[in-house]
Structures are given as structure tokens and as C-alpha cells.
Amino acid sequence: YGPREKFVAWHQDVTYWGLEPPDAVTAWYAIDDSDTGNGCMQVIPGSHQRGIQEHGTSEQEGNLLSINQEVPVTEAEAETAFDLVLKAGEMSIHHGQIIHGSLPNHSTRRRCGLTIRYIPPSVRQAEDNSLKRPWKPILLRGEDRHQNFTTVPNPF
Template identity: 35%
Template sequence: MISQDFVYDDTAQAHYREDGYHIFDNCLTPQGVDTCRSNIERIVASLHADSIPEEIICVHQRGERWLWDLAVQPQILDMIERTIGPDILLWSIHILAKRPGAGIDVPWHQDAPYWNVSGNMPGAVWLAIDDVDEGNGSMSVLPGWHTKGTLPRRDSRANNAFNEEIEPGALPENIDDIKVTYRLKGGQMATHHTMIPHSSTTNRSERWRRVIVLRYIAADAQIGEKTYVCPITREPFDREAFLVRGRDLNDQGRRQTPF
């Protein structure tokens, strides 16, 4: 599933630490892309009428084994280990699928405070399943802003997927000049720090925009409570972090698999 050309080297790590993100030319194989795309299509076709395709969260806890298999690929875990050490938790898998000519705007936010986690985090692994650019709702980041700490937030409940955003006054006035917008081919990957401000726009194109986001954290981290809703049944379930490599630090009773 992972390309033999995928490499997380010293240059990539230095860029990530300096700017808070990095884009990789190769990650998924063509077969891996096809597997992910067909499974996402199946899930989207089964969504409850009250669910949206941008909000398919942690369905590996609801039986989607293929997502789990993707998240525990050794090459990806090797990259995570190089950043945070050998004891690793997987705390979230998020499918964000924006339909052609639709999809939500995701406001500027930081992952760690929004998702209620703290600790040594390598950031999110952002896997493009389709070609992604400005036209179909790509993501933008603010290079270097992962070092600014937690920025002030305000309520944004008018947005049906994200209920808070960074206070506009806390963002740079020249944000359009300094932001970096991802332009990825299907199968490429980016990673961004959990404290870097980022956002995405609606899909204005006739193409799908599907990505898978994998989120990891060091095993001694503090992970607050979070309840999700199954996008197919609308049944609530509690988030669970799984020990995918190393030791269960602090004897928290972490399971190694949901299966």
C-alpha cells in the first residue's frame, strides 16, 4: 500500500520542524489509492441522511479494517517514531470527502486545542486520495506558526462541522500572502504540526476532494474525552486511542487493536 519511494529523511524532518509542515512526492501506491477510493465511495453511499461526507471520523472503531491497516503501515509508523519516539498512540482517523460543487469551509483552527489532546504530537498525516488544489477545496497552512502557542478562539457553530475557529484578529493581516495551499496528486502525502493554523475552502470544482487524515501522539499524552457519531447509524461512540507501537506508558490500559 505504501510506495517504496516514500522517504522521511533529514531534509524532510528539518523542514517539518522549521515550518510546521512537509509535503511528500510519494506515499500511496496506485493500488493503495484505488483501495482507499473504493472504500470511501462505499462509505459515502451508505451515509445516514443526517451525516455529511466531511465528518467520517474514527470508523475504524466501527469495523472499517482497511483504515486500521493503513494507519499501522510500518513506513508511516517509522516516520512518526522518528518524530516522537517509540511509544505511539493512534487517536484519530478522519475521512474528509468534499462532493463536487459542494463541501464545507473549514475555518482556521489548530488541531490540538480543537480535538482536546495535549502531549508530544508529530502532527497529522494528510493523505490525498484525489488530486487536490485550490479549486476543489484544498488545505492551507501558515508556515512557522506552529510555534505561536494556542491562539485565541471563538465560537463558530454556524459551521456544521467545526464549532470553533481562531479569532480573526489573532491571524496575520497578510494571511493570503504567506499561507501555503496544498497542491497534491492522488497518492501524495503531507504532514502538519498539531499547532499549525490551517483551513480549507469549499469544493468549487466538478471533481471530488477526498483525503484521509491519520493522527498520532506519544503514549504518555493526555487525551481528553471526545464523543463521535457513527456517520452511517448516527449512534454515538467514545473516542479510543490505540497503542500501535511500543509501551503502554503510565499503564493506561491501552488496547493494541479495535479488532
């Protein structure tokens, strides 16, 4: 990539959230169309089955991840990457341990999305997350018998 191009390096979500056990899924809701021209998300199929991979620091300038983390991916693995092309209003859901990232946006179009993360109530905050502040989840349904988090009121 060029020196000023922004991208999201290959990574696994749960590695920097501090959750134990690392059980989570992410829903990405496309506010704008997301395609290969504007750097849609890519996933490496089946990579979630390998468990948590060692992450290092990205050597490429422009990584948008909060702590500049990156999981090493071979060229052969990168060639298997699947583009998650979405129209505005569509959504993808991915496992917290799947290796994913996105290339730079080479178009003149915005690529905006809303990220929603889901964890079961049995998960707890075992260590600081990358933002160094506690998560404040919303209980979507049911009862939280574990009380591992301070929840915020459901807005709906």
C-alpha cells in the same frame, strides 16, 4: 463565501482534542487529487511556533468543523497561506498547532482524504474532546508504559 459553500475555518487541531500535553501530528492522505480548484488544505507557515491560539465561533455559515471553531487570522497572515497541493496517493503531515483550513470546493471534483493522527503514549486525555467520546488509539509500535488510553488491537 456564498451561503451554501462548505469550508474548513482556520484552526489548530489540538485545541479541541482535550490532550495534555497538546502533542500531536496529523497525516492527511489524499485519496483524490487536492488542489486550489477543489479547496486543498492551506497552512500558515510558522504559526505552530506561537503556541495554542484562542479560538472562537465561526461567524461564516458553512464551517465543516465539528464545533464550528475558528482562530482569528489577519488578512496579512492569510496572504502568507501555503496551499498543500497533493496528487492522489500523496500525503501531507502537519503539526497539531499549525493554523490551517481549506476554502470551498469550487470544482465538480471530489476532494477526499484520510486523516491519521499520531500522538506519543505520554499524552493523556485531560478533558472531553469535541465529540464527547474517548479516543480509541492503536499502538503502532513499541510499548505503551503510560497506559493513558484504552487501545484497540493493531489490525495488521
